[in-house]
Amino acid sequence: MKIVIIGGVAAGAKAAAKIKRLLPDSDVSIYTDDTHVSYSSCGLPYYIEGNFADYTSLLVRTVEEFNASGIEVYLESKVEKILPVQQQVLVCNKKKAFLVNYDKLIIATGARPIIPNIAGVKDYKNVYTLRKIEDGIVIRERMRNSKRAVIVGSGFIGIELLEAFVKNGLFVDIIEKNDRLMPSFDSDMSELIEQRLNNYNDGTFQIHTSEIVTDILGENGFATGVKTLSGKYIPTDMVILSVGVKPNSEIARDAGIVIGETGAIRVNKHMETSIKNIYACGDCCEEKHLISGKYVWVPLGSTANKEGECAALNAAGIDTEFEGVLGSSVTRCLNTTMSMTGLTESQALEAGYSPVFAVVSKTDKVAYMPDVGEITLKVMADKFTGLLLGGQAVGSIGADKRINALATALLGHLTVQEFKRNDLTYSPPYSPTIDPLLTAMSILCKRVSKPC
Numbered sequence: 001m002k003i004v005i006i007g008g009v010a011a012g013a014k015a016a017a018k019i020k021r022l023l024p025d026s027d028v029s030i031y032t033d034d035t036h037v038s039y040s041s042c043g044l045p046y047y048i049e050g051n052f053a054d055y056t057s058l059l060v061r062t063v064e065e066f067n068a069s070g071i072e073v074y075l076e077s078k079v080e081k082i083l084p085v086q087q088q089v090l091v092c093n094k095k096k097a098f099l100v101n102y103d104k105l106i107i108a109t110g111a112r113p114i115i116p117n118i119a120g121v122k123d124y125k126n127v128y129t130l131r132k133i134e135d136g137i138v139i140r141e142r143m144r145n146s147k148r149a150v151i152v153g154s155g156f157i158g159i160e161l162l163e164a165f166v167k168n169g170l171f172v173d174i175i176e177k178n179d180r181l182m183p184s185f186d187s188d189m190s191e192l193i194e195q196r197l198n199n200y201n202d203g204t205f206q207i208h209t210s211e212i213v214t215d216i217l218g219e220n221g222f223a224t225g226v227k228t229l230s231g232k233y234i235p236t237d238m239v240i241l242s243v244g245v246k247p248n249s250e251i252a253r254d255a256g257i258v259i260g261e262t263g264a265i266r267v268n269k270h271m272e273t274s275i276k277n278i279y280a281c282g283d284c285c286e287e288k289h290l291i292s293g294k295y296v297w298v299p300l301g302s303t304a305n306k307e308g309e310c311a312a313l314n315a316a317g318i319d320t321e322f323e324g325v326l327g328s329s330v331t332r333c334l335n336t337t338m339s340m341t342g343l344t345e346s347q348a349l350e351a352g353y354s355p356v357f358a359v360v361s362k363t364d365k366v367a368y369m370p371d372v373g374e375i376t377l378k379v380m381a382d383k384f385t386g387l388l389l390g391g392q393a394v395g396s397i398g399a400d401k402r403i404n405a406l407a408t409a410l411l412g413h414l415t416v417q418e419f420k421r422n423d424l425t426y427s428p429p430y431s432p433t434i435d436p437l438l439t440a441m442s443i444l445c446k447r448v449s450k451p452c
Helices: 011-022 041-049 063-068 133-143 156-167 187-200 250-254 301-315 345-350 399-411 416-420 436-445
Strands: 002-006 027-031 071-074 078-083 088-092 097-101 104-107 111-113 148-152 171-176 205-209 213-219 222-228 233-235 239-241 245-247 278-280 329-333 336-342 355-363 374-382 388-395
Touching: 002 011, 011 027, 011 063, 011 071, 011 301, 041 133, 041 156, 063 071, 078 250, 104 301, 133 156, 148 156, 148 222, 156 171, 156 205, 156 329, 187 205, 187 336, 187 374, 187 388, 278 301, 329 399, 336 399, 345 355, 345 374, 345 388, 355 436, 374 399, 374 436, 388 399, 399 436, 416 436
Parallel strands: 002 027, 002 104, 027 071, 104 278, 148 171, 148 239, 171 205
Antiparallel strands: 078 088, 088 097, 111 245, 213 222, 222 233, 329 336, 336 388, 355 374, 374 388
16 A cells, blocks of 8 residues: 655654554655654754754654655655646655556645734844744744844744743743733633733743734845834844744645635544545544534644644544544643643633633642742533533643643543532642642632532
8 A cells, every 4th residue: 555644743643654564565645844753842942042053853763764764755845736637746855746556645834824914023123033944943043132122923832932031031021912911812811821920030021912013124135124014123133933823724625625604724633534435533533522622723733743644544544533622632831831631711602602711810839838829710611410521720830741741531521510529639838738630610600500
């Protein structure tokens, strides 16, 4: 069997390795327009920050290692077209264009940064997006020769780069068009994130919310400042665009594959597209949300790896289902961990639930322990059924483990009453006697229709 995989960062690389182990006699090849294969793009902000010196630490598997296992990798080779009737793809590299036959095709084309409509956005060498290894290398080099940086957008990448630049001595202006940082969180939790960051701030950064960048200005090929709609001029030595990403689904659409309302490729639980023998996985495809049941597009590295494995198993003839996602995520910025899973308040209302919630602020360990921190935890449930719907946590490093525990409860469709009986661990260095999660459940028990 000949298996062709388009894309090779996370989902594509995972699919290739898995299917070769399952079908060692199969012909497996990866075609990617990237210069590297199988790497952790999520680690790029931490490479820029200086947590490790060599970018090759981000490589999960090299081309040579793939080749040694019998997988052919073709770098800087872009698949321009899929021909489903002929079961062929058209590949173009620097030297030629050629057709490649396939028995099974796995699309793992990922996503790309959104370039906002800003005057001058393409005119200067020091205006960057962060997606590939080369991006990380040039940003890190520019950072080391800069004193100021502007970050446009305050999502996960923007927040992580804020930390990286501040820790390297730059003054940073982070500009967000919404009225709060990290707008994927509920507004009260976003406000807490901003409050914690400002409490940490010793004059090394400024947060600008409800501001839209309209112009990037510069001279001699380099940006020297940005202008906002309100008339602000902010000087800078470099500009980072981190306003989000969009799925690379055009090649699938052109082939007649069904695209979902999110703009990503529609797949079923077997990662099959609407065309036989063609699968899709990773950031280019959408998934079902496990709580709302709706199709969503949540591009995450963890999800991409799971989907890549599922696509490989099914392409190899092993019936496997990928049920969906909760959107569980976590990041860190300076003194703050922020994590979430399940539905937000607005998403719960949109899905037809009647959300009630509990917000709890507690220490992350017993108060007499050194380095004690605080966690604010928001947990949401449906008023009438008691079904847990989602949660968010902001604070010290222990915030993420509460969200992980809650994610497991969401996966099991537990109610408040059921989770309240949970036997969570306790020891003074790790949690207070009653964990914040259980405190939140006790509050929610009084707010659902059937008190517990």
